Amino acid sequence: MEVEVRNLTKKYDNHLAVDDISFSIETGKIYGFLGPNGAGKSTTMNILAGCLAATNGQVLIHNHDIFEEQKEAKRHIGYLPELPPLYLDMTPKDFLVFVSEIRCVPKAQRLMDVSKIMNRTGISEVANRLIGQLSKGYRQRVGIAQALIGNPEVIILDEPTVGLDPAQIIEIRELIRQLGKDHTILLSSHILSEVSELCDEVMILSKGKLVARDTPEKLGEMQKLIDSISQQELKDRVQDLKSSLEQLEDNLDRNLELYKELVLQKEMFETSEKLKELSQKQIQVAEESEKIGTDPKNQIAKQADIRKEFEALQSTFDSLDRQNSELKRDSLSDSFRDNEQKTNNELKKAEENLAKGRNSRAKKNQNEAAEKMQSMSNELNSMLEEEEQESLEESIARLRLILQNVLESSFQQERLLGLTSHIDLNDPGYIQLGSEQRMLMAGLEVMHDSLKELSKRESSIPPFLFSLFRQIDETMQSLLHQFGDRKISAILIGQRSAMTDINNLALLLSEAMSNLQRQSNMNMMSSGSCKNAKPRKGNKGKPSLKSLRQAQEQLNQQLQKMNQLGKSNGNKGEQSQQSGEQFSRLAMEQAMIRRELESYMKSVQDESGLAGEELKKITKDMDKTENDLVYKKLSNFTLERQEKILTRLLESERAEQEREKEERRESKTGIIDQESNPFQKLRYNESKRKGDDVFLREKLKFNSFFHRKVILYEHNTVK
CATH class of the missing domain: 1.40.20 (CHAD domain)
Structure with a gap:
């Protein structure tokens, strides 16, 4: 790649002149920037040439960063701004020799290079006249000539035909075509016909954004299609597209919320099942503790595993609360959190009592923990059912x-x-x-x-x-x-x-x-639920x-x-x-x-x-x-x-x-209504x-x- 631009942004106070544009330029093609005045073309050109700092982004010229390796990057660029930087009291020949010196062209070959460039750009016949006495067309040619000093691979031309008469425009366009055979050229213009005639690829800028990139032929076909559609029909199509996008956005929002609900329900169900399994596992370990010949170390290890599994579940409880909060639903109840704390304490006591050989006390702690875990599992299930029904x-x-x-x-x-x-x-x-x-x-x-x-x-x-x-x-x-x-x-x-x-x-x-x-x-x-005494x-x-x-x-x-x-x-x-x-x-x-x-x-x-x-x-x-x-x-x-x-x-x-x-909390006594004739x-x-x-x-x-x-x-x- 000759030039690569990544997320380029330029901001003046609150105005975005260039808004996060990215593109790349290959060798041996003529590229055109097309857009109305104020679209950001000149700003982009100035940044690419290293004449203006960017607010954000990166520009690589032959893999050299234009902001960090400016001297090396500029060796590969020739730049003609919208207003050529000419010294009006110098002749074209003297001016080009002066530019050669600035661009570090070896002294021995300066006159030879300047002569070739003047022949190439068609200014040899006015080489010894003052630039101030030249026509607009010749001045533009001198500007292009200075961009060719040092034989750069990339030539950047900002509005090269602006202000010229029709004959001069034709001459400059022909010159650009000839230059395109040996150089990669990037030019800007607000004239569609000019870009279509000269360029291999066109990039369209609007309000600082890169809105389209394609060949002139395809862009021309698109323009014909737009012209063939009436303004009302085009307005209707845009409105239909807008409605479709709004509908798609609504559907995405809806599906995202439904997905969050499903994830929460799935996690609550899985947590309930894990609590139930852990409760049964705790009961089994408690029964083994009473058996004669059971290895105490093995029992302590099993009890420690149960405690660790429960501690892992506690982070899941916090996750459930966060999800409930996001969905504006009730968090886990105080009774659930109370059982969580009690279960944690009972599991620790059971492990301590097993280590001290107090198996009967340990079994009591284990049974208490199992009961609390089963209660927590039941509460999660009830919460799922109640929330679904209430919803x-x-x-x-x-x-x-x-x-x-x-x-x-x-x-x-x-x-x-x-x-x-x-x-x-x-x-x-x-x-x-x-x-x-x-x-x-x-x-x-x-x-x-x-x-x-x-x-x-x-x-x-x-x-x-x-x-x-x-x-x-x-x-x-x-x-x-x-x-x-x-x-x-x-x-x-x-x-x-x-x-x-x-x-x-x-x-x-x-x-x-x-x-x-x-x-x-x-x-x-x-x-x-239909059998409940009180709905x-x-x-x-x-x-x-x-x-x-x-x-x-x-x-x-x-x-x-x-x-x-x-x-x-x-x-x-x-x-x-x-x-x-x-x-x-x-x-x-x-x-x-x-x-x-x-x-x-x-x-x-x-x-x-x-x-x-x-x-x-x-x-x-x-x-x-x-x-x-x-x-x-x-x-x-x-x-x-x-x-x-x-x-x-x-x-x-x-x-x-x-x-x-x-x-x-109230305890209700069943009331039996006596019917004189129930049938x-x-x-x-x-x-x-x-x-x-x-x-x-x-x-x-x-x-x-x-x-x-x-x-x-x-x-x-x-x-």
């Missing part, structure tokens, strides 16, 4: 809320369609319809984000739901443009299309939720305080970022339309969290007859935040209120956990179930309006 129930609750909001959006879109079809363009209410359409779009975006977060822990959420959401978003974006253009017919077509897609989305969400419910029921049946909280699919607190925490972070962005912009006018959409979106998100909290309060009230006063205060504060966001008010007072909401939610969550602990009640239940089956399973034919009503009724009432 399912929480997912069902969230999916139900998303479905309800989608159905409400469908009714809202239908209402807007009816109003739009009868409105006059001059009616002041027309502007209001456009605003409501924008609010509807913002609400659907919040639902889309909620479903994305849910899909990161539920693999059963089908990916094509997100494609449908994106399709709805594109339709809504188009609708807003049509509202601005006041094209009623196009608006009505778009609204009908959006309503159809939203209805399809509701049906698919309903099916996805049914699948989750079936999975939850199967899990409960297989684990025997765990969440079995009815109500939202948990933990999930609400996490959602509120994410919302608060978004508000903090938005507030910081507003301060950095300084001028409120800069926030404009995008900021308005963000306010609408965050208001919808806060409303969803509030409704979910109200649903939780209702379920708690149904179970205990009480709904905490603290939770009521939280919902009131959330309502105030919604109003602030609707009216685009984001003050320090609003942010302080949000922090108080989060603190209260955290306190309520802890209180709920304490109540659940107390309930698990009659059984017959009644059987007939009632038959009626439910008719309602739930009969496939009745409804139009789209009543079909949505039925879905909403099923999920709000029956479930």
